[in-house]
Amino acid sequence: MEVPLRLIKVDAGDFSAAVRLIFHVVGRVTSSPLPQVPTVVGRQGQVRFSLPGWDLVLAVADDQPFGDQLSFMVDAMPNTGQTISSEAVETLGLLLQRILGFVSGSNVGVVPALGLDASDDVVAARWATRQVNLDHTPLRWCYEGDVATALPQLAAGRTQLEADDPVLAQCLDRAIALHLAANGQEVLDVKLPVACSGLELLAWSVLQQYDWLSPRATESLKAPGRAQLLLKWAEIPTDLPPSMPALAQRRGKINQPAFQAVELAINVRNKIVHPPNNIRSVEWPSGEELFEAWQFTTWCLELGILRLLEYRGNYRSRLQLGSWSGRVESVPWK
Numbered sequence: 403m404e405v406p407l408r409l410i411k412v413d414a415g416d417f418s419a420a421v422r423l424i425f426h427v428v429g430r431v432t433s434s435p436l437p438q439v440p441t442v443v444g445r446q447g448q449v450r451f452s453l454p455g456w457d458l459v460l461a462v463a464d465d466q467p468f469g470d471q472l473s474f475m476v477d478a479m480p481n482t483g484q485t486i487s488s489e490a491v492e493t494l495g496l497l498l499q500r501i502l503g504f505v506s507g508s509n510v511g512v513v514p515a516l517g518l519d520a521s522d523d524v525v526a527a528r529w530a531t532r533q534v535n536l537d538h539t540p541l542r543w544c545y546e547g548d549v550a551t552a553l554p555q556l557a558a559g560r561t562q563l564e565a566d567d568p569v570l571a572q573c574l575d576r577a578i579a580l581h582l583a584a585n586g587q588e589v590l591d592v593k594l595p596v597a598c599s600g601l602e603l604l605a606w607s608v609l610q611q612y613d614w615l616s617p618r619a620t621e622s623l624k625a626p627g628r629a630q631l632l633l634k635w636a637e638i639p640t641d642l643p644p645s646m647p648a649l650a651q652r653r654g655k656i657n658q659p660a661f662q663a664v665e666l667a668i669n670v671r672n673k674i675v676h677p678p679n680n681i682r683s684v685e686w687p688s689g690e691e692l693f694e695a696w697q698f699t700t701w702c703l704e705l706g707i708l709r710l711l712e713y714r715g716n717y718r719s720r721l722q723l724g725s726w727s728g729r730v731e732s733v734p735w736k
Contacts, residue, residue, distance in 0.1 A: 410530065410531060411528065411529070411530040411531075412528070412529045412530070413488060413526070413527070413528050414526065414527050414528075415517065415524070415525050415526030415527055416517075416525060416526055417486045417487060417488050417490075417491055417517045417525075417526040418485050418486060418487060419517070419519055419525040419526065420486050420517030420518055420519055420525050420526055421479075421480075421486075421518065421519055421520050422477065422478060422479045422480075422517075422518050423477075423478040423486065423491065423494070423515055423516065423517055423518070424475060424476070424477055424478075424515070424516045424518060425475070425476040425478065425494075425495065425498060425512050425513070425514075425515050425516075426463070426473070426474075426475060426511075426512075426513065426514055426515075427460075427473070427474040427475070427476055427498070427502060427510055427511065427512055428468075428472055428473055428474075428510060428511040428532060428534050428536070429472060429474075429502065429503070429506050429508065429509070429510025429511060429534050429536075430472060430506045430507075430508065430510075430536075430539070430540075431460075431474055431502055431505060431506050431510065431549060432471070432505075432506075432546040432547075432549040432550075433470065433471045433546055434546045434547045434549065434550075435447055436448055436449050436460070436461065436462060436549075436550055437449065437550050446461060447461060447462055448460065448461045449461075449549070449550045449553055449554065450554065451553050451554040451557040451558070452481065452554075452557055452558065452561055453494065453497050453498070453501070453557050453560060453561055454497070454560075454561050454564040454565070455480060455481060455482050455484060455490075455494075456478050456479065456480060456481060456494055457478075457479045457480075457481045458476055458477065458478050458479075458498075458557075459476065459477040460474055460475075460476050460553065461474065461475050461476075461477075462474055462475075463475050468536055472536060476498060476512075478494060486517060488528075491515055491517075491528060495512045495513070495515060495528075496512075496575075497560070497575075498512045499511075499512045499533075500575055500578045500579065501553070501556055501557055501560060501578075502553075503578070503582050504556070504578045504581065504582070504704075504707065505542075505544045505549055505552060505553055505556065506540075506542060506544070507540040507541060507542030507543065507544070507582070507585050508534075508535065508538055508540040508542075508582060508585065508586065509533040509534050509535070509582055510534055511532030511533060511534040513528060513529060513530040513531075513532060514527055514528055514529045514530070515527070515528040516528075535587070538586070538587055540585050540586070541585060541700075541720050541723075542585075542718065543704050543708070543717045543718055543719075543720070544717065544718070545716070545717075545718050545728060545730050547728065548715065548716055548730065551715055552713070552715055555711070555712075555713050555714070555715060556708075556711050556713060558712075559710070559711030559712045559713060560574070560711060562712070563710065563711070567611055569607075569611070570607055570608070570611045570710075573603060573604070573606075573607035573608075574604075574607075574707065574710055574711075576603060577600045577603050577604045577607075577703065577706070577707055578707060580596055580597070580599055580600030580603065580703070581597070581600050581700070581703050581704055581707060583596045584596040584597035584600060584696070584699075584700050584703065585700060590689075590692040590693060590696050591674050591692070593696050593700075594667075594670065594671050594674065594692060594695055594696040594699065595671055595674070595675055597696055597699040597700045597703055598625070598667070598668055598671045598699050600703045601629050601632070601664075601699055601702055601703045601706065602625050602628065602629065604632060604703065604706045604707070604710070605625075605628040605629050605631065605632035605706075606620060606628060608632055608635060608636075608706070608710065609628060609631055609632060609635065612635065614631060614635055615628075615631070625668055626662075626664055626665040626668045626669075629664045629668065629702070630662055630664050630665070632702075632706060633664065633702060633706075635709075636705065636706050636709035636710075636735065637709070637734055637735035638702060638705050638706065638709070638734055638735075639734060640662055640663060640664065641662075641663060642662070642663035642666065642698075643663070643698070643721050645721060646663075646694040646697070646698065647690075648688060648690035648691045648693075648694050649663065649666045649667065649670075649691060649694045649695065649698070652666055652669070652670070652687075652691055653666065655685075656669060663698055664698070664699070664702065666695070667694075667695035667696075667698045667699045668695075668699075670687045670691050670692060670695035671695065671699075673685060673686065673687050674686070674687060674692070697720055697721070697723070698721075700720060701719065701720050701721055704720075705717075705733065705734070708733055709733070709735060713733060714733060714735075714736045715732075715733070715736075716730035716731060716732060716733075717730060717731065717732075717733055718730050718731075719731060
């Protein structure tokens with residue numbers, strides 16, 4: 403009888419004998435040089451940051467097997483004296499995948515992971531499948547030249563949120579996952595509902611956790627109202643951008659001249675998700691309406707995530723599509 407292959411995850415050795423971890427990261431984190439710091443073997447480009455329970459260092463791998471700067475290493479050292487466990491490796495790997503994925507705008511691979519003892523000998527290892535597409539160049543809010551300053555801020559925000567409100571931190575992680583899916587390669591009919599789901603999740607959790615709405619009021623207020631209130635909380639502009647003429651014209655098409663931008667975007671989502679009441683009066687949104695609705699809701703979602711993480715640096719606005727790739731601006735609440 404043949405032995406079945408373990409295709410999802412394989413562990414070897416004993417992680418409890420390790421004092422630190424080394425993760426191999428594959429993805430479009432940044433192609434810009436990292437800040438040079440002195441090390442015992444000379445100067446090296448590194449970025450230091452922290453996540454709950456860990457001090458970490460990101461560096462570009464010496465070997466680039468994919469022909470571009472897509473391979474990175476992360477050194478992880480426990481900062482609370484805890485023993486490293488297989489579960490801790492799993493938790494940290496997921497956190498790294500979310501934070502680095504959010505920075506790059508797409509999924510990154512965070513395997514294999516190695517456990518090293520005090521003599522730097524390998525005592526444990528984990529292999530697992532990767533979720534990364536090296537052929538996809540996504541829209542990203544973080545300019546590659548700003549990764550070295552943005553990553554520590556985001557990681558510090560996630561660490562503080564975990565300490566203040568672990569439940570809200572879990573909701574944030576889920577919102578980041580939805581943002582990555584909405585920024586992926588699927589068609590707009592798929593990406594727009596996913597972006598709206600992320601925006602609704604963020605609104606539902608933030609408005610309750612920060613006492614902007616009671617649970618009962620949150621349930622009674624419809625999705626567009628909750629999303630609009632989230633934008634007010636996050637100090638994100640709520641007006642329809644002048645670069646979205648199709649959504650502006652939609653106000654007249656649906657006879658809702660007072661609809662705000664997020665209401666128009668969610669209205670487009672509803673039209674492609676819910677079947678019409680009368681099959682003889684079907685109204686499908688145009689391609690331009692779909693694109694602008696996706697563009698606006700994804701912009702709101704990523705800014706909402708940045709606001710929750712207390713990020714105060716620069717970002718690339720997806721409302722400025724077609725502009726120079728290095729064009730950045732301050733986040734609205736700064």
